[in-house]
Amino acid sequence: MWDESHYSRRTVIGTLCAIVVATVTALPVAGSNPGTESGRDDRQNRSSPAGNGRPMGRSETYVGVVDRIVDGEHVVILLEDGDEIVDQVVVAHEAYPFLEERDVVCVILVDGDVHRIRPLEERT
Template sequence: MVDRPTVDRRTVLRTIGTNTAAALALVSSASATDTERAGSDTEKQRESTTECEDIPTVPESAANPPESYVSTVDRIVDGEHVVILLEDGTRTVDQIVVPAAEHPCLEENDRIVATVADDDLRCFRWLAE
Protein backbone atom coordinates (compact mmCIF):
# COMPACT_ATOMS: atom_id res chain seq x y z
CA MET A 1 0.00 0.00 0.00
CA VAL A 2 1.33 3.42 -0.90
CA ASP A 3 1.56 5.97 1.91
CA ARG A 4 0.34 9.30 0.60
CA PRO A 5 0.20 12.45 2.67
CA THR A 6 -3.33 13.66 3.24
CA VAL A 7 -4.24 17.12 2.02
CA ASP A 8 -6.94 19.01 3.88
CA ARG A 9 -9.72 20.89 2.13
CA ARG A 10 -8.37 24.29 3.09
CA THR A 11 -5.09 23.58 1.31
CA VAL A 12 -6.98 22.46 -1.79
CA LEU A 13 -9.20 25.57 -1.74
CA ARG A 14 -6.21 27.87 -1.31
CA THR A 15 -4.37 26.15 -4.18
CA ILE A 16 -7.38 26.47 -6.47
CA GLY A 17 -7.84 30.12 -5.51
CA THR A 18 -4.17 30.92 -6.03
CA ASN A 19 -4.08 29.20 -9.42
CA THR A 20 -7.26 30.98 -10.51
CA ALA A 21 -5.90 34.38 -9.44
CA ALA A 22 -2.60 33.71 -11.26
CA ALA A 23 -4.46 32.70 -14.42
CA LEU A 24 -6.60 35.84 -14.31
CA ALA A 25 -3.53 38.02 -13.80
CA LEU A 26 -1.83 36.33 -16.74
CA VAL A 27 -4.86 36.83 -18.99
CA SER A 28 -5.25 40.49 -18.03
CA SER A 29 -1.55 41.21 -18.55
CA ALA A 30 -1.65 39.44 -21.91
CA SER A 31 -4.67 41.48 -23.02
CA ALA A 32 -2.94 44.69 -21.91
CA THR A 33 0.14 43.71 -23.92
CA ASP A 34 -2.04 42.95 -26.96
CA THR A 35 -3.66 46.38 -26.67
CA GLU A 36 -0.25 48.07 -26.69
CA ARG A 37 0.81 46.03 -29.73
CA ALA A 38 -2.33 47.00 -31.61
CA GLY A 39 -0.76 50.39 -32.31
CA SER A 40 -1.56 52.47 -29.26
CA ASP A 41 1.15 54.94 -28.41
CA THR A 42 2.25 54.36 -24.82
CA GLU A 43 4.05 57.72 -24.67
CA LYS A 44 0.78 59.54 -25.36
CA GLN A 45 -0.93 57.54 -22.64
CA ARG A 46 1.73 58.57 -20.14
CA GLU A 47 1.23 62.23 -21.03
CA SER A 48 -2.50 62.11 -20.32
CA THR A 49 -4.07 64.61 -17.96
CA THR A 50 -5.15 62.02 -15.40
CA GLU A 51 -4.93 63.46 -11.90
CA CYS A 52 -4.19 61.36 -8.85
CA GLU A 53 -7.75 61.86 -7.63
CA ASP A 54 -9.06 60.23 -10.83
CA ILE A 55 -7.21 56.97 -10.23
CA PRO A 56 -9.51 54.46 -8.54
CA THR A 57 -8.34 53.09 -5.23
CA VAL A 58 -8.19 49.40 -4.50
CA PRO A 59 -10.90 48.46 -1.98
CA GLU A 60 -9.62 47.10 1.30
CA SER A 61 -11.47 43.83 0.69
CA ALA A 62 -9.34 43.22 -2.42
CA ALA A 63 -6.13 43.80 -0.49
CA ASN A 64 -7.36 41.71 2.44
CA PRO A 65 -9.63 38.99 0.98
CA PRO A 66 -11.96 36.99 3.19
CA GLU A 67 -10.80 33.65 4.54
CA SER A 68 -12.74 30.41 4.02
CA TYR A 69 -12.74 27.73 6.69
CA VAL A 70 -14.19 24.27 6.96
CA SER A 71 -16.30 24.78 10.07
CA THR A 72 -18.61 23.08 12.53
CA VAL A 73 -21.63 24.59 14.23
CA ASP A 74 -20.66 23.87 17.82
CA ARG A 75 -23.76 24.97 19.71
CA ILE A 76 -26.73 27.28 19.79
CA VAL A 77 -26.84 29.31 23.00
CA ASP A 78 -30.30 30.15 24.40
CA GLY A 79 -31.71 30.16 20.86
CA GLU A 80 -30.03 33.55 20.35
CA HIS A 81 -26.43 32.87 19.32
CA VAL A 82 -24.80 30.32 17.03
CA VAL A 83 -21.20 29.39 17.87
CA ILE A 84 -19.19 28.29 14.82
CA LEU A 85 -15.76 26.68 15.20
CA LEU A 86 -13.34 27.57 12.38
CA GLU A 87 -10.98 24.73 11.56
CA ASP A 88 -7.66 24.38 9.79
CA GLY A 89 -7.33 20.73 8.92
CA THR A 90 -7.90 18.83 12.14
CA ARG A 91 -7.50 21.67 14.65
CA THR A 92 -9.78 24.53 15.68
CA VAL A 93 -8.15 27.90 14.96
CA ASP A 94 -10.91 30.31 15.99
CA GLN A 95 -14.60 30.67 16.65
CA ILE A 96 -17.21 33.21 15.68
CA VAL A 97 -20.59 33.91 17.20
CA VAL A 98 -23.47 34.99 14.97
CA PRO A 99 -27.09 35.86 15.80
CA ALA A 100 -29.35 32.83 15.47
CA ALA A 101 -32.11 35.03 14.06
CA GLU A 102 -29.94 35.83 11.02
CA HIS A 103 -29.12 32.16 10.40
CA PRO A 104 -32.16 30.09 11.48
CA CYS A 105 -31.23 27.22 9.13
CA LEU A 106 -28.05 26.35 11.05
CA GLU A 107 -28.25 23.48 13.51
CA GLU A 108 -25.76 21.97 15.93
CA ASN A 109 -23.08 19.75 14.33
CA ASP A 110 -23.70 21.15 10.82
CA ARG A 111 -20.51 21.04 8.71
CA ILE A 112 -20.12 24.16 6.58
CA VAL A 113 -17.56 26.16 4.63
CA ALA A 114 -17.66 29.59 6.25
CA THR A 115 -16.27 32.71 4.59
CA VAL A 116 -15.13 35.12 7.30
CA ALA A 117 -13.84 38.69 7.02
CA ASP A 118 -13.13 40.95 10.01
CA ASP A 119 -14.56 38.33 12.39
CA ASP A 120 -17.92 38.46 10.56
CA LEU A 121 -19.59 35.56 8.80
CA ARG A 122 -19.97 36.79 5.21
CA CYS A 123 -21.51 33.63 3.75
CA PHE A 124 -21.50 29.88 4.11
CA ARG A 125 -22.44 26.68 2.32
CA TRP A 126 -23.07 23.21 3.62
CA LEU A 127 -20.50 20.49 3.09
CA ALA A 128 -21.68 17.29 1.47
CA GLU A 129 -21.53 14.42 3.93
Protein backbone atom coordinates in the same frame (compact mmCIF):
# COMPACT_ATOMS: atom_id res chain seq x y z
CA MET B 1 4.35 0.92 -7.30
CA TRP B 2 1.30 2.91 -6.43
CA ASP B 3 1.74 4.91 -3.26
CA GLU B 4 -1.76 5.64 -2.06
CA SER B 5 -1.97 8.71 0.17
CA HIS B 6 -4.84 8.93 2.60
CA TYR B 7 -6.17 12.35 3.48
CA SER B 8 -8.54 13.06 6.33
CA ARG B 9 -12.09 14.04 5.46
CA ARG B 10 -11.53 17.49 7.01
CA THR B 11 -8.45 18.07 4.82
CA VAL B 12 -10.38 17.20 1.67
CA ILE B 13 -13.37 19.36 2.68
CA GLY B 14 -11.08 22.27 3.56
CA THR B 15 -9.31 22.03 0.22
CA LEU B 16 -12.60 21.90 -1.68
CA CYS B 17 -13.89 24.89 0.28
CA ALA B 18 -10.77 26.89 -0.59
CA ILE B 19 -11.09 26.00 -4.28
CA VAL B 20 -14.76 27.02 -4.36
CA VAL B 21 -14.06 30.32 -2.61
CA ALA B 22 -11.15 31.10 -4.93
CA THR B 23 -13.29 30.34 -7.97
CA VAL B 24 -16.26 32.38 -6.79
CA THR B 25 -14.17 35.40 -5.82
CA ALA B 26 -12.28 35.30 -9.14
CA LEU B 27 -15.41 35.27 -11.32
CA PRO B 28 -16.14 39.02 -11.24
CA VAL B 29 -12.47 39.79 -11.95
CA ALA B 30 -12.23 37.34 -14.87
CA GLY B 31 -15.15 38.95 -16.69
CA SER B 32 -14.24 42.55 -16.03
CA ASN B 33 -12.17 44.92 -18.10
CA PRO B 34 -8.69 45.06 -16.54
CA GLY B 35 -8.27 48.76 -17.30
CA THR B 36 -10.32 51.90 -17.51
CA GLU B 37 -10.58 54.47 -20.29
CA SER B 38 -7.54 56.22 -18.86
CA GLY B 39 -5.57 52.98 -19.14
CA ARG B 40 -5.26 52.76 -15.38
CA ASP B 41 -5.70 49.38 -13.73
CA ASP B 42 -8.22 49.91 -10.93
CA ARG B 43 -8.61 46.30 -9.77
CA GLN B 44 -7.08 47.16 -6.39
CA ASN B 45 -10.01 49.53 -5.83
CA ARG B 46 -12.68 46.84 -6.07
CA SER B 47 -15.57 47.21 -3.69
CA SER B 48 -17.00 44.49 -1.54
CA PRO B 49 -19.76 42.30 -3.03
CA ALA B 50 -22.22 43.91 -0.65
CA GLY B 51 -21.96 47.05 -2.77
CA ASN B 52 -21.28 49.33 0.16
CA GLY B 53 -18.35 51.01 -1.63
CA ARG B 54 -15.77 49.85 0.89
CA PRO B 55 -12.71 48.03 -0.47
CA MET B 56 -12.73 44.31 0.23
CA GLY B 57 -10.25 43.47 2.97
CA ARG B 58 -8.18 40.41 3.75
CA SER B 59 -10.21 37.23 3.54
CA GLU B 60 -9.68 33.89 5.25
CA THR B 61 -11.51 30.63 4.65
CA TYR B 62 -12.09 27.99 7.29
CA VAL B 63 -13.93 24.74 7.69
CA GLY B 64 -16.13 25.09 10.73
CA VAL B 65 -18.42 22.94 12.83
CA VAL B 66 -21.55 24.27 14.51
CA ASP B 67 -20.78 23.60 18.17
CA ARG B 68 -24.02 24.81 19.73
CA ILE B 69 -27.00 27.08 19.37
CA VAL B 70 -27.46 29.26 22.43
CA ASP B 71 -31.05 30.10 23.47
CA GLY B 72 -32.15 29.78 19.83
CA GLU B 73 -30.52 33.16 19.17
CA HIS B 74 -26.78 32.64 18.64
CA VAL B 75 -24.85 30.03 16.68
CA VAL B 76 -21.34 29.16 17.90
CA ILE B 77 -19.10 27.85 15.10
CA LEU B 78 -15.67 26.38 15.85
CA LEU B 79 -13.14 27.18 13.11
CA GLU B 80 -10.61 24.52 12.21
CA ASP B 81 -7.24 24.46 10.49
CA GLY B 82 -6.67 20.81 9.66
CA ASP B 83 -7.61 18.89 12.79
CA GLU B 84 -6.95 21.79 15.15
CA ILE B 85 -9.53 24.30 16.43
CA VAL B 86 -8.06 27.76 15.87
CA ASP B 87 -10.94 30.12 16.66
CA GLN B 88 -14.68 30.45 17.07
CA VAL B 89 -17.28 32.82 15.69
CA VAL B 90 -20.75 33.64 16.95
CA VAL B 91 -23.49 34.65 14.51
CA ALA B 92 -27.18 35.42 14.86
CA HIS B 93 -29.31 32.32 14.33
CA GLU B 94 -31.92 34.37 12.46
CA ALA B 95 -29.26 35.25 9.85
CA TYR B 96 -28.47 31.55 9.30
CA PRO B 97 -31.63 29.64 10.24
CA PHE B 98 -30.55 26.56 8.25
CA LEU B 99 -27.70 25.79 10.67
CA GLU B 100 -28.03 22.97 13.17
CA GLU B 101 -25.63 21.55 15.73
CA ARG B 102 -22.80 19.44 14.25
CA ASP B 103 -23.24 20.91 10.74
CA VAL B 104 -19.97 21.25 8.81
CA VAL B 105 -19.71 24.60 7.05
CA CYS B 106 -17.34 26.75 5.03
CA VAL B 107 -16.82 30.11 6.76
CA ILE B 108 -15.37 33.10 4.92
CA LEU B 109 -14.04 35.91 7.11
CA VAL B 110 -13.22 39.34 5.72
CA ASP B 111 -11.09 41.44 8.06
CA GLY B 112 -12.04 39.05 10.87
CA ASP B 113 -15.81 39.43 10.38
CA VAL B 114 -18.08 36.69 9.04
CA HIS B 115 -18.77 37.39 5.37
CA ARG B 116 -20.43 34.15 4.28
CA ILE B 117 -21.32 30.71 5.64
CA ARG B 118 -22.08 27.78 3.36
CA PRO B 119 -23.01 24.21 4.34
CA LEU B 120 -20.51 21.59 3.14
CA GLU B 121 -22.36 18.31 3.53
CA GLU B 122 -25.86 16.97 3.85
CA ARG B 123 -27.27 16.32 7.28
CA THR B 124 -27.46 12.69 8.31
